[in-house]
Amino acid sequence: MxxxxxxxxxxxxxxxxxxxxxxxxxxxxxxxxxxxxxxxxxxxxxxxxxxxxxxxxxxGLVQERSNYFRHFSNSVIIAVGSTFLGLLVAVPAAWAMAFVPSKRTKNILLWMLSTKMLPAVGVLYPIYLLFIRMGLLDSRLGLTIVLMLINLPIIVWMLYTYFREIPGEILEAARMDGASLREEVLYVLTPMAIPGMASTVLLNIILAWNEAFWTLNLTAAQAAPLTAFIASYSSPEGLFYAKLSAASVMAIAPILIMGWFSQKQLVRGLTFGAVK
Structure with a gap:
């Protein structure tokens, strides 16, 4: 009672x-x-x-000094691109871990999560050298790949949790009806996990949008997102509090608006499978 x-x-x-x-x-x-x-x-x-x-x-002064819309478009491309690129890798990986039994699944998941515990500065130097050699420094493609790899463990973990809540019998029935592996993932598994996948997408867009360490170290001008746009108002002469605050509001306003309108979907996805 x-x-x-x-x-x-x-x-x-x-x-x-x-x-x-x-x-x-x-x-x-x-x-x-x-x-x-x-x-x-x-x-x-x-x-x-x-x-x-x-x-x-x-x-007005911030817009005169900086091209806000260029930084904004960079943030959108990098955040959305890294999230959906991560989904292309994470969906098959999470499917295999959830529906192909293995004694090593938990160890693999823990190993993936352990990569998030490594200080980012520990791998900055080799990645920086790789970017120079491959011509990816200060490019949206390079930053998209890096942020995808950084957030990939979280994407896999979340999708694995949601996929585990889907009865395996449904997928077996689809196989008996002649569904191929591709059709099973696209037309059976994915539609059933839409709430969980939506929350995964929203959370990882927010994480990529707010990422500052890699964006400040791997970009200069062309691919600089809004995090670099905010940092540009900190100078050796001191902080310009009003301009820095205006730049911060302009940077966080889009993600706050997105979070406000998608909060119901985000909560629904995060609680997906919590009550049976």
Missing amino acids: ARAITPRRKALNTAIAWAIGLVIFFPILWVFVLSLKTEGSAILPPLDVLRAPWTFESY
Whole structure:
């Protein structure tokens, strides 16, 4: 029997949830506030910042100094490209691990996940040299491949979890009806795992969008995404708080909007198979 929740307990839980949400969201809110101030106002104490005049001057200066739309298009191509390139590799791998029994499956999954524990700077030098030799330095193709490889363990792990929730008998029935391996994966397995695959796609786009280490070290101008666009407002002379905040808002706004409209699908995918 479910335990009844009193109105007082419900109100307390709601208040705690709102408090935690505000604490998490406050840095984004404050960055947005600073982006609407001048450089002189942005360095004032918090109460004086709120009383200072509001202006869109910083956004105009950022657009004049930097080509925002070029950085934006680079971020979209790199994030979406690396995610879907990862899916092409991860779907067959996760299918094999989920439906082809093997004693080594767990060991392989743990080994793949262990690669995420390696500090990125540990492999920066060899990858940098490879990029120079292959002509991939400061290219969207090179960065797409690197981010795909970085996030591939997460994609495989998530898809493996979702595929395991699909009854193997359904795939066996498809084979008995004459479905080939390709048809089994494309027309039977994939449609049933759409909620899980959608959440995997959304999560990995966010991870690739926010990746800063590799984008700052493997790009210069042509392929620089929005993370490099933000970093360009940190200089030896100091931080330009208002312009840096405006650049940050312009960089995170697209991914926040995407997350807002896809939150239902993301939650549905992340809880896929949790209740039977």
